Amino acid sequence: MRVILFLIRKEFLQIFRNKSILPLILVMPVIQLFILSYAADFEIRNVRVFWMDDDQSTSSRMLLQKIQASDYFQLVDQSFSPKAADLALEQRKTDLVFHIPQEFEHNLFREGHADIQLTADAIDGTKAGLGTYYANLLIQDFSRDWLAKYGSNIHIQAASMPSIVPTYSFWYNQHLNYKTFMVPGILVMLVTMIGAFISAMNIVREKELGTIEQLNVTPIRKYQFIAGKLIPLWILGLFIFTVGLVVAKLAFHVPIIGSLFLIYGFTAIYLVMILGLGMLISTFTNTQQQAMFISWFFLVIFILMSGLFTPIENMPPWAQNLTLINPIRYFIEVIRLVMLKGAVFQDVSLQFVVIGLYAIIINGLAIWNYRKTV
Amino acid sequence: MTREAVISVHHLLKTFGSFHAVNDISFDVYRGEIFGFLGANGAGKTTAMKMLTGLWKPTSGKATVAGYDVFTQAESVKRSIGYMSQRFSLYADLTVKENIELFGGIYGLSTRHIREKRIELLSRLALTDSEHELISALPLGWKQKLAFSVAMLHDPQIIFLDEPTGGVDPITRRQFWDLIYEAADMGKTIFVTTHYMDEAEYCDRISMMVDGKITALGTPEDLKKQFLAKDMDEVFIKVARHTQPIAQ
Amino acid sequence: MKRFAAFVTKEFYHILRDKRTLVILIGMPTVMIMLFGFAITNELKEARVAFLDHSNDPQTLAIQEKILASPYFSLSGQISSPTGIEDIFRDGQTKLVMVFESDFGQRLEKDGQANIQLIADATDPNTASTVVNYAQAIILDYTRNIIPQQSTPLINVQSQMRYNPELNGVYYFVPGLIAILLMLVSAMMTSISIAREKETGTMEVLLASPMKPAQIILAKVVPYVLLSFLDAVLILTLGKFVFGVPILGSLGLLLGVTLLFILLALSLGILISTVSPNQQTALLLSLMGLMLPTILLSGFIFPIENMPLPLQVISNIIPARWFIIAVKSIMLKGSGFLLLWKEILIMFGFILFFIAVSVRKFKIRLE
Numbered sequence: 003m004r005v006i007l008f009l010i011r012k013e014f015l016q017i018f019r020n021k022s023i024l025p026l027i028l029v030m031p032v033i034q035l036f037i038l039s040y041a042a043d044f045e046i047r048n049v050r051v052f053w054m055d056d057d058q059s060t061s062s063r064m065l066l067q068k069i070q071a072s073d074y075f076q077l078v079d080q081s082f083s084p085k086a087a088d089l090a091l092e093q094r095k096t097d098l099v100f101h102i103p104q105e106f107e108h109n110l111f112r113e114g115h116a117d118i119q120l121t122a123d124a125i126d127g128t129k130a131g132l133g134t135y136y137a138n139l140l141i142q143d144f145s146r147d148w149l150a151k152y153g154s155n156i157h158i159q160a161a162s163m164p165s166i167v168p169t170y171s172f173w174y175n176q177h178l179n180y181k182t183f184m185v186p187g188i189l190v191m192l193v194t195m196i197g198a199f200i201s202a203m204n205i206v207r208e209k210e211l212g213t214i215e216q217l218n219v220t221p222i223r224k225y226q227f228i229a230g231k232l233i234p235l236w237i238l239g240l241f242i243f244t245v246g247l248v249v250a251k252l253a254f255h256v257p258i259i260g261s262l263f264l265i266y267g268f269t270a271i272y273l274v275m276i277l278g279l280g281m282l283i284s285t286f287t288n289t290q291q292q293a294m295f296i297s298w299f300f301l302v303i304f305i306l307m308s309g310l311f312t313p314i315e316n317m318p319p320w321a322q323n324l325t326l327i328n329p330i331r332y333f334i335e336v337i338r339l340v341m342l343k344g345a346v347f348q349d350v351s352l353q354f355v356v357i358g359l360y361a362i363i364i365n366g367l368a369i370w371n372y373r374k375t376v
Numbered sequence: 377m378t379r380e381a382v383i384s385v386h387h388l389l390k391t392f393g394s395f396h397a398v399n400d401i402s403f404d405v406y407r408g409e410i411f412g413f414l415g416a417n418g419a420g421k422t423t424a425m426k427m428l429t430g431l432w433k434p435t436s437g438k439a440t441v442a443g444y445d446v447f448t449q450a451e452s453v454k455r456s457i458g459y460m461s462q463r464f465s466l467y468a469d470l471t472v473k474e475n476i477e478l479f480g481g482i483y484g485l486s487t488r489h490i491r492e493k494r495i496e497l498l499s500r501l502a503l504t505d506s507e508h509e510l511i512s513a514l515p516l517g518w519k520q521k522l523a524f525s526v527a528m529l530h531d532p533q534i535i536f537l538d539e540p541t542g543g544v545d546p547i548t549r550r551q552f553w554d555l556i557y558e559a560a561d562m563g564k565t566i567f568v569t570t571h572y573m574d575e576a577e578y579c580d581r582i583s584m585m586v587d588g589k590i591t592a593l594g595t596p597e598d599l600k601k602q603f604l605a606k607d608m609d610e611v612f613i614k615v616a617r618h619t620q621p622i623a624q
Numbered sequence: 625m626k627r628f629a630a631f632v633t634k635e636f637y638h639i640l641r642d643k644r645t646l647v648i649l650i651g652m653p654t655v656m657i658m659l660f661g662f663a664i665t666n667e668l669k670e671a672r673v674a675f676l677d678h679s680n681d682p683q684t685l686a687i688q689e690k691i692l693a694s695p696y697f698s699l700s701g702q703i704s705s706p707t708g709i710e711d712i713f714r715d716g717q718t719k720l721v722m723v724f725e726s727d728f729g730q731r732l733e734k735d736g737q738a739n740i741q742l743i744a745d746a747t748d749p750n751t752a753s754t755v756v757n758y759a760q761a762i763i764l765d766y767t768r769n770i771i772p773q774q775s776t777p778l779i780n781v782q783s784q785m786r787y788n789p790e791l792n793g794v795y796y797f798v799p800g801l802i803a804i805l806l807m808l809v810s811a812m813m814t815s816i817s818i819a820r821e822k823e824t825g826t827m828e829v830l831l832a833s834p835m836k837p838a839q840i841i842l843a844k845v846v847p848y849v850l851l852s853f854l855d856a857v858l859i860l861t862l863g864k865f866v867f868g869v870p871i872l873g874s875l876g877l878l879l880g881v882t883l884l885f886i887l888l889a890l891s892l893g894i895l896i897s898t899v900s901p902n903q904q905t906a907l908l909l910s911l912m913g914l915m916l917p918t919i920l921l922s923g924f925i926f927p928i929e930n931m932p933l934p935l936q937v938i939s940n941i942i943p944a945r946w947f948i949i950a951v952k953s954i955m956l957k958g959s960g961f962l963l964l965w966k967e968i969l970i971m972f973g974f975i976l977f978f979i980a981v982s983v984r985k986f987k988i989r990l991e
Contacts, residue, residue: 008481012470019469019510030912041920043930045750091786092957094949120783125956126927127791128666134783135757141779166687166732166763167739170756172746173713180749203904212463219429220482221455291816292644294907299648303655311925312664313751315671315719321663335716342747345714375450376432 005222009230017234027200031192031242035249038188042311043180046074049133052096053080054087059107065144069100074136091123098122098133110148174342185254186337187310189246193269194276194305194330197239198297201280204231206293209284218374228369232277239273240266260340264347268336271357275329278365285371304330329360379406382534382565383428388437390423397423399588400437405567405581407533410560412576413569414612415585421569422462422538424585428567429459429536442534458527458535462542466523468512472503475511476526483530490529497525517548524555528564535559537568541575553578576608584615591615627835631843638817639847645813649851653805653859660797661867667793668754672700673720674712679728687740690766691722696758713745720744720755787956798863799951800924802856802882803944807889807918809852812910814893818844819906822897837986845890852886872958881954881964884971885947891978892943898985918944946970 018024051069055062069075078096081087090096101119109116120137124130175182208214217227247265250256258265280297287293307314307321308330314322325331332353339345347354383405390398398420405411415421426432428441430450439446442456466475473494480490498504501521511519520540527535537556541549553575556566568579576582577596584592592599592615596608605611640646673691677684691697700718703709712718723741725731732738742759746752788795818841821827830840860878863869871878892914900906920926921935922944928936939945950967953959961968 005482005484008478012467012474012478015474016467016469034912034916037917037935038920041926041931041935043926045930047930092953092959093963094953115780117780117782120781122783122785124785124788124791125952126796127785127788127793129927130785130788131667131791132754132757134785135761138781141781145779166767167737168742168760168763169739170742170744170760172744172749172752175746175749175752178746178749178753183748207904211468212461213467215431215461215463216459216466216479217482218431219454219457219459219461220479221451221484222482287644289642290903290907291813291820292642294911295645295648298911299652302652303659306656306659306664312666313748315717315751316665316667316669317663318669338747339714339716343714343716345716349714349716375430 003226005226006229006233009226010234013231013234017238027196027238027242028245031196031246032249034192035185035188035246036253038191039181039185039254042184042188045178045180046129046132046136048076049074049098049129049136050078050096051075052087052090052099053077054082054084054099054101055080056082056104057102057106061107061110061148062102064148065100065102065141068140068144068147072140075140087121091121094123096123097129098137100137111152181254182256182342183338185250185256186341187334189243189250190308190330190333190337191305191310192246193239193243193273194333195301196242197235197273197276198280198283198301199294200238201231201235201277202283202287202293202297203280203290204235205281205284206287206290209288210290222374224369224372224374227374228278228281228365228372231281232274232365235277236270236273239277240270243269243273256341258341259344260346264340264350265337268333268340268350268354268357271354271361272329272333275357275361275364278361278368282364282368282371285368285373304328307331308334310334329357332356381405382407382442383411383567384440385428386438388424388427388439389435390420390427390432391435396588398427398434401585401588401590403583403590403593405565407565408560408563409580410556410566410568410578412579412582413567413585414573414576414582414608415569415571416612416616417571419585420588421585425536425538425567425569428453429457430454456532456534458530458532460520460523460527460535460537460540462538466511466519466526469510471508471510472498472514472522473507475522476529479526480529485530493529497529501525517544517551520544520548521552521555524552528559532564534565534567537566539569539571541570541572549575573608573612576611582608584612586616591618628839628843631835631840632846635817635844635847639851649809649855650858652808653801653855654862656801656805657794657798657859657862657866660801661794661863664797665793666750667791668696668751668758670698671696671720671751671755672718673697673722673755673759674700674703674709674718676703676706676709676721676723678726679724681727681729683729683732683738684724687724687763687766688722691759691762694758694762696755709743718745719748719751720759722759792867792869794863794867795869795956797925798859798867798869799948799955800922800944802859802951803885803922803947804915804919804924805855805859806852806882806886807915807944809855810848810886810889811893811896811914812907813851814845814848814890815896815900815906815910816903817848818894818897819900819903822900823902841894845894848890848893849886852889853883856882856886869955871955873954873960877961877964878951878954881947881950881968881971884968884975885943888943888947888971888975888978891975891982895978895982895985898982918942921945923948943971943974 053066053069055066070077079090087099087101091099099121101121103117103119106116106118118141120134122130122134172178205214208217251258283296284293287296307325307328309325310330314325314331317325336350336353339350381404385404386402388398388401389396401424413421413425423432427434427446428439430446430453434447441453444452444456446453467478470478476494476497477490480493485493498507501518503518503522506514506518511522514522524537524540541552549572556568556578560566570576579596581593581595582599583590592602592611594602599611600606600608603611603614605614675688677688692699700712703712703721709721712721721743723743725739725741728738740763742756744752744756785791821830831837860871864871893910896906896909896914900909918924921928921931921939922942923939924944928939928945931939946967950964953964
């Protein structure tokens with residue numbers, strides 16, 4: 003309707019005249035996208051090893067060579083002193099300590115087995131777990147090599163046991179590129195944050211300045227007011243999303259296997275929802291500080307529980323159920339399914355329905371809760 | 377001579393917690409008059425006005441504006457009135473032209489109508505050359521005059537002005553009142569709040585609010601006679617002294 | 625002194641009356657620590673695995689049973705043909721498909737070798753490699769168990785997980801959580817509070833009063849110091865009593881370092897407010913320029929060692945990084961003051977730097 007068009011025009015004029023907001027909105031997301039994509043890497047690499055060899059035998063040196071040759075491990079120091087090892091752990095100079103006791107080689111030949119001690123800095127539990135796991139694999143590998151070399155010297159059956167050979171392949175992301183996984187999700191996060199903040203702050207700002215009163219005193223209808231705010235921000239949101247998408251493709255080479263049309267379709271509906279959420283928040287707050295704070299609070303929780311950084315499947319059942327009402331979860335699912343796996347509409351129809359319902363309910367609430375007469 | 381009451385207020389009350397901002401006021405405003413709603417800062421004038429313009433809900437009591445009940449028919453009230461708030465709420469980051477077009481559009485005026493009004497309005501205020509300037513760039517006096525004119529764009533019969541002349545020099549104030557007279561001559565009813573007592577002389581009738589209550593009501597002449605005062609300042613002082621402070 | 629006290633009281637009223645913000649200030653630490661403690665983890669649980677079994681003999685079924693018996697895996701379904709793999713991946717739930725070749729059992733007995741194909745959905749690379757690793761381990765274990773004569777492994781590895789024996793994820797996050805929340809309260813809120821006085825013009829009124837500028841700022845800052853401290857103590861308490869996060873080192877040292885960081889965040893907040901003409905700018909600057917980089921680059925969630933070199937360098941100027949290191953060391957390693965001199969010195973340096981710049985900016989403004 004005409005009234006809404008007038009309001010849209012006003013918003014655009016204000017946005018483009020606002021010299022500080024515009025670069026922040028456009029530049030910041032791009033920067034964040036870059037930084038975040040490079041920083042957000044949970045892959046375990048370069049586990050630092052402190053080597054304590056009390057045996058100094060051919061066998062122990064064989065193991066050392068294996069460690070040095072490995073891509074996973076990085077030898078940082080060696081010493082005889084347990085104190086040095088402890089210090090290295092405490093001062094975060096190493097992640098893992100390999101301790102080869104004195105009788106290592108002797109025991110291998112005499113008894114047919116020997117001990118090795120691994121000590122890990124387990125503050126980062128995942129890293130410690132995977133680090134020791136890889137260490138174990140490496141030691142097993144060493145065992146095979148050692149047996150192949152010296153196995154005939156001792157009466158141990160070589161591995162003529164039946165073996166199952168597992169081969170593995172990775173689909174959709176052959177090179178296990180972490181960025182391919184993270185970037186679409188980060189894009190979602192950015193669009194979400196910007197969308198919610200802009201729309202919440204926008205209305206509250208008018209409240210603080212008093213200009214909202216001048217609108218409230220006109221015969222303007224509530225839905226016209228909300229639509230007049232929603233539409234320009236929606237267009238802006240789609241624009242930012244496009245910029246982000248271009249960056250994702252050009253800078254990070256993220257594949258876009260599925261239909262772009264489908265991606266945009268979902269984003270469009272999602273934007274309506276998230277902008278509506280911002281507006282709903284603004285109907286409850288009177289100062290920009292409050293609006294910011296409340297938005298921040300909800301967003302952080304939603305984002306953390308959305309499967310962006312840590313998989314939803316790893317959460318306890320009660321938490322997984324909670325994520326069912328988390329709209330961000332659905333966007334992340336859709337964007338990963340469609341972009342990286344080429345999912346079609348039937349695969350994500352459930353998510354569409356959920357977000358669509360959300361959009362209607364939240365915007366309806368925003369309109370209902372907005373008071374022209376206080 | 378029967379006159380039509382375009383604003384009718386009966387025992388209007390607005391409380392915030394235990395604080396009575398507007399404490400049971402009753403009065404009428406007749407068509408075509410300039411009604412001055414006087415009182416010191418914090419007396420409750422703005423609160424009363426916000427109820428009459430449909431912005432705030434009354435706690436109790438009844439009021440009709442242009443025949444519509446402010447409690448149940450707030451939106452109809454808004455269609456019939458113009459409003460200029462204390463904070464000159466035109467958009468500072470939009471130009472003169474853009475503001476006029478925006479509010480014209482919101483009130484449902486046709487594009488041609490808006491254009492006609494805009495040209496006429498700007499020439500009357502001698503602002504035609506400043507059409508493309510941002511509101512923030514205009515001096516305060518021009519902003520006020522512009523805000524008033526925008527409030528009248530849709531030709532409302534009743535105009536509410538909340539402290540329209542705050543912070544400008546006497547000459548600009550005088551110019552603003554010329555605009556008010558012009559509007560009154562066109563048959564419009566003007567409801568204006570102010571804490572400048574000399575402006576009371578410009579009104580047809582005035583009321584005085586002290587601590588949420590109306591303590592005086594009538595023409596300036598009548599009040600001066602009633603309180604044996606030579607000007608409205610003195611009337612106000614005498615009124616304020618007579619009134620007991622309301623126990624909280 | 626009385627004037628000062630009156631001023632501090634005023635600031636307290638501001639804060640206490642803003643109930644919504646207050647609720648979030650107390651609620652946020654609680655919610656976040658619950659989330660991190662219970663829900664947010666990289667540890668694999670019940671990963672969905674599907675089987676494409678061309679043999680369906682006792683061995684393949686035994687392997688499937690073993691896989692499903694592990695807490696890491698749960699059944700997604702059985703696939704009948706290779707085309708089903710794509711479909712089940714597209715559904716999104718399944719992480720791994722295990723393909724058993726035909727005549728599996730026979731091949732194992734006769735040839736001594738049989739093949740299993742592990743196909744992982746690698747959209748999440750970390751999960752994919754973990755899933756493959758665990759599956760391999762289980763298969764290996766199965767292999768060892770079917771040999772009639774048990775061969776003891778050549779090498780027996782004894783592992784000790786130091787500082788965090790149960791590999792509890794929460795240990796890693798709690799220090800960072802404190803840092804983030806302190807940044808939020810001390811830096812962001814302070815900057816907005818001061819910017820608000822500027823925006824509404826009351827700052828000028830205050831400056832015209834007999835109170836010195838330093839006193840004004842100090843008075844503004846005191847309530848936030850207390851609030852931040854409260855938040856920090858809240859997190860530490862919750863961490864200790866709900867999740868068993870230990871405080872091995874000296875509590876006094878821990879609180880001291882926390883106070884130091886609060887002062888750091890405050891000085892940063894003050895700095896931001898000197899360059900912000902209004903609240904919106906202070907808000908955006910705090911958020912984009914402070915909070916987000918802190919969350920990303922301080923080592924709170926993402927390990928610094930994994931980042932490319934340029935980001936690691938940048939991480940050095942993120943104040944929170946040093947605080948997090950100090951707190952982790954004190955809480956989980958029991959480190960003493962001597963080991964932390966570097967971090968403490970750096971934090972001091974930051975404080976001095978921020979205050980110096982703020983004072984300069986303030987003076988310029990007054991001229």
